[in-house]
Amino acid sequence: MPIEQNADGLKVWQKRNRREQFTHWASWFIGVAVFVVCWQQISESTTWFFVWDAPRIAGDILTRATPPKWEYITQLGEPIWDTLNIATLGTLLALFLAVPTAFLAARNTTPSKTFIRPLALLIIVSTRSINSLIWALLLIAIIGPGVFAGILAIAIRSIGFCAKLLYEAIEEIDHKQVEAITATGASRWQVMAYGIVPQIMPAFAGVAVFRWDINIRESTVLGLVGAGGIGLQLSSSLNVLAWPQVSLILIVILFAVVLSEWVSAKVRGAII
Known part of the structure; x- marks a missing residue:
């Protein structure tokens, strides 16, 4: 944690030094700017009338979809x-x-x-x-x-x-088991079958x-x-x-x- 001195010469404990504070706020500024630009692009390509009318459309579809057609289950x-x-x-x-x-x-x-x-x-x-x-x-x-x-x-x-x-x-995997089986003179396939596969x-x-x-x-x-x-x-x-x-x-x-x-x-x- 950085320490800085104020005008009176007293030591002040801070969470970040000036460079870290600048980086922190610059990151926030860049993030907000990117969000604003992306939101502007999305807004320009969105027909907001359909968005505001979506609850009514969803309610209408829900009304048409209920009750389910239970007899159709035989075809599923x-x-x-x-x-x-x-x-x-x-x-x-x-x-x-x-x-x-x-x-x-x-x-x-x-x-x-x-x-x-x-x-x-x-x-x-x-x-x-x-x-x-x-x-x-x-x-x-x-x-x-x-x-x-x-x-x-x-x-x-x-x-x-x-x-x-x-x-x-x-x-x-635990290589000690592989080394133990290899030490017995086992082949590559035996090492794989008995030392690796079980693990x-x-x-x-x-x-x-x-x-x-x-x-x-x-x-x-x-x-x-x-x-x-x-x-x-x-x-x-x-x-x-x-x-x-x-x-x-x-x-x-x-x-x-x-x-x-x-x-x-x-x-x-x-x-x-």
């Missing part, structure tokens, strides 16, 4: 099942590809830190940087609409997420369940772009303004998400 069994399959199979495929990618990216298991590790990190970053909806749009253009495109979109999106957490877990299994299980929980949420909207699942029913109902059907679909999606959250919480609790 297969779409919600497709959504669960997209999330589950996409997660399994992602884990199948993420595990070797993680071992190639970890500093203590990669065969080459110069060539192979940067390539593995590039795969992790590139798959994580693009949203699953964009992957779905690209895959639909390549292989056509349907559940298979949704599975691949979820899988590609999940590879980077799972591989990043797994390679960090690999780098944080990362809890992290692997936690990542798998957590990512599956996330993919349940993401797979519910992939149908909006034609990748199958209950999102396709939601898109069809929105196109014809069938608001009672929309409200029922949203209830089903909410129930599926809550159920997946409960399952993942139970599994993570059992693992921990």
Whole structure:
């Protein structure tokens, strides 16, 4: 904490010296200026009449959407099942590809830190940087609409997420166990199987369940772009303004998400 002397020669304790105070207030000034400029840009491109009229529109839609069309539930069994399959199979495929990618990216298991590790990190970053909806749009253009495109979109999106957490877990293992197994004359694969894999299994299980929980949420909207699942029913109902059907679909999606959250919480609790 800086100390300064006033005109009488008395020492005064201050939280910041003059340079730090100037930097602090300059940062606030720059932040406020940036906020004002951004707000001005947003205001110029916003039709404020629709914003002020939004509560009335929302109330009108809510009135049209209630009560939900409960008899429509019979047509949602297969779409919600497709959504669960997209999330589950996409997660399994992602884990199948993420595990070797993680071992190639970890500093203590990669065969080459110069060539192979940067390539593995590039795969992790590139798959994580693009949203699953964009992957779905690209895959639909390549292989056509349907559940298979949704599975691949979820899988590609999940590879980077799972591989990043797994390679960090690999780098944080207890190296004493690895050294002990290596000292017995074990091969590289035996060291990996008996010294590394048992240490990362809890992290692997936690990542798998957590990512599956996330993919349940993401797979519910992939149908909006034609990748199958209950999102396709939601898109069809929105196109014809069938608001009672929309409200029922949203209830089903909410129930599926809550159920997946409960399952993942139970599994993570059992693992921990």
